[in-house]
Each structure stands twice: as structure tokens, then as C-alpha cells.
Amino acid sequence: MGTPSDPAAHNKPLLDRLRRMSGDELVRRSRIAERELFNLGITFTVYSDRDAIDRILPFDVVPRVISAADWEILESGSVQRVAALNLFLKDIYNDQKILKDGVIPRDLVVGNKNFREQMMGVKVPHDTYVHVCGIDVVRDDEGNFLVLEDNARCPSGVSYVVENRHMMQRTFPDLMSDIGIRSVGNYGQMLREACADVAPAGIDDPTVVLLSPGTFNSAYFEHIFLAREMGVPLVEGRDLVVEDDRVYMKTISGLRPVHTIYRRIDDDFIDPEVFRPDSMLGVPGLMRAYRAGNLGLANAIGTGVADDKAVYAYLPRIIRYYLDQEPILSNVETHICREPEGLKYTLDHMAELVVKPVGESGGYGVMIGPKATEAELAETREKLLENPSNFISQPMIKLSVCPTLIEGVLEPRHVDLRPFAVTGKKTWVLPGGLTRVAIRRGSLVVNSSQGGGSKDTWVLES
Secondary structure (H helix, E strand, O other): OOOOOOOOHHHHHHHHHHHOOOHHHHHHHHHHHHHHHHHHOOEEEOOOOOOOOEEEOOEEEEEEEEOHHHHHHHHHHHHHHHHHHHHHHHHHOOOOHHHHOOOOOHHHHHOOOOOOHHHOOOOOHHHOOOOEEEEEEEEOOOOOEEEEEEEOOOOOOHHHHHHHHHHHHHHOHHHHOOOOEOOOOOHHHHHHHHHHHOOOOOOOOOOEEEEOOOOOOOOHHHHHHHHHHHOOOEEOHHHEEEEOOEEEEEEOOEEEEOOEEEEOOOHHHHOOOOOOOOOOOOOOOHHHHHHOOOOEEEOOOOHHHHHOHHHHOOHHHHHHHHHOOOOOOEEOOOEEOOOHHHHHHHHHOHHHEEEEEOOOOOOOOOEEHHHOOHHHHHHHHHHHHHOHHHEEEEEOOOOOEEEEEEOOEEEEEEEEEEOEEEEOOOEEEOOOOEEEEOOOOOOOOOOHHHOOEEEEEEEEOO
């Protein structure tokens, strides 16, 4: 996207309208939006901060605009990646041809902490394992879209996409009129349809529920929001029971059959019979019902292998292997520290690279070499030498910027984008996605847990 001083053609209508609006008016409406977000309870949780656990996700009122041509690339690239991820997961939990052919090291997959032997041989409807995928995309200084990572377990953030749009419609209707922006309002309906697609065969009107860990989860607001948007019950583990390998929901009128669960609980906690026996969040016997074909789960168990940062480095090869296509969306160049040449390159160029632990999310544990102190570089070097398999490294990408309202003035800030792909029988991509913005001047970290915010994302009609 062009900067305010050199706007791309598709940004011109928006920027012309913004220029006609005073700074005071922008600030006034921005404060109205923030107050409304707080009153609506649209928050996330920062577990590491004892003083401010629940926070409002900072919302910038200047939207990001994506042209129809750019969206076509993002949409087709997302569909391609999800197709490859699902073929990869089907293979590794069945014939494991990609491992036998040596395309990916066997131990990287079967030794992965997210690989679930309990999924071996389990047949899933339409061979869909990843029903909801959030693909983190950046744009470099040459205008190329690059994928940073694939979120194939329980990706969060889509509630902000829809609520940000509602917020803009209420506070800035004059900016949006007659521009031709694609709607994001049907996400809940499309997710509900995808969940119905993977219900057991022969069920005409399947009962779908959203399974949440409960009120203390960082994304609990989103769980409530999505259950409402989907029109399905929001349940916790204690609300469900398994009898004769079938799942039922406890209601005041008795047990009601459940056919598909959109789960927002990690694998480890979903069934204490199979995974962590001390889990109080899951449902004993859920895996028995799933293996028997009496339950659909979105996302499937074991999808965490597909979004591991080390496996991510092999995604271009995975796409070529299963689809015989070149990737539409390229990866950021990635050095795998478990491989000797990747470790050597990382150690030799640490001050130029971004070093990431493969098992973390939310921006935790990331070392940005060009901005790191000597002490931080030394500490990361020690961690790399101690456990190289836990790290990858990438060059620091010069992220694209969007105009952002900072203390009443429009300033450029770095952004990324998380499109959400929903898959049942086929894949649909929400036209927009979550634009995250690094609010702090000079920062490249957009994660909400690290002080980032979000914007409304406008995908223009053709």
C-alpha cells in the first residue's frame, strides 16, 4: 500500500476525504470509537502483565485499502496454501508418502510436539483438517506479498475484523459511502456452513456448538462473538458428555445430540482420556466419538504440525509436491537452525536477522537482530547453541506502511495482514482480514500482546 506522500490510486478516494476532515474531528471520532470498544467489552488478555490483564485492542480509525487486483493474489494464494496444508495433514496421518520420499525430514514431523499419533488412520470428512486458517502476510518494500506464518490450530482475531467494520460504519459513514467495499458481515454464516459440511454423514440439520475454555481465556470475547454470529450454542467442557461414542449437550430438557464442535481449546486439553489427564476444560471420550465418525471437529486434532515454524519453511516444497504448482504467495526466506547450514548462517549473521522460537506465538521470544543490544544478541546465541531445533531465522523485512492516526497526526506505521480462510467442502476467504499495526514509532512488532493495534481492512470491489 502506498504511503500518505505517495498514495496508490486505490487509496486516493479515502485520502482525499481524510484531507477534508480536520485533525480535531478525526481525534474526536477516534475517541468515540475507543470508548465504544471498551463499553462493548472488546478486549484481549495479557497474561504476563499483572497490572493490566484485560486490554482494549488499540483501534486505528484510518483503514487499510486493498485493491481488487491485490486481493485476487491474496485470495488465490490463501486457497492454495490451505489446499496444500490439508493434503499434507492427510498424508502424514495416513500413508506418509512425503516423508518416505524425503521431501521433509521424518523426525521434523513425527517428532514434532504437535504430531498426534491418535490421528493416524482417522478419516475426516472431505479430507479437511484445517477448517479455519489465519495466514499472516506482509508486504515488502518492493510490493511483494510474503507469508510469515500459517495459523492452523485455533487462529484468533476475526472478531476484530467484523467489529472494526461495524465501528467504521457507525463513526465514519461519510468516509465509506460510494467507495465500493466488500462486506465482511457473513463470516459467521460461512463458518457455520463449513462446520455443517463436516458433520457425520446422514445428518440433515446438524447441531453445531462452539467449545470454549471459558471466561479466563484470552480470546473469550471472540468466542461469545462467534457463537452469536454463527447462531450456535457456546459451551464449555462441563456442558458436554459422551455416551456410546456420541456427544451430547446437557440442556434443561435433557441431552441433545451434538454433531460438530468448533473448538477453541488446544489439543492437550480437549480430552483427558487421551491427552492431559488433569484437564478440566475438555470432554472425556471426545476422541472416541471422533474416531468412530460420530463427530466433526473444526479444526481437526493434530493440525499444529502444519503451522510449526520449522515446517513452514518447507511449505513451498509441500505445495509443489502435492499440487504441482509454484506458490502464489512466497515464504519469507527462512533458515532452519536444526540444519547445520541454517544454524551456521544464523550465528554468523545474527545482527541482521530476526530469530524466532518455533513453538511460540504472539511475538514472544522473538529477537530482532538489527534492533537488539549486545546482551540480547549474546543471550540468543546461547539459546541457539543450547537448542538449535527450537529456532528459525529470517531477514528483517522492510514492512509496508499505512497512514495511522498518532496523537492527531497521520504518520506511517508498519502493518501486516491475516486473511481468514474457511474450509468445509471448499475454501472461502473472508474479503479483508485482520490488519495489525505497530503503533509504536519504528516498531515492527504488530502483535496485540506486544502493543500493536488493528485497522479496518477495505477490499475494493472489482
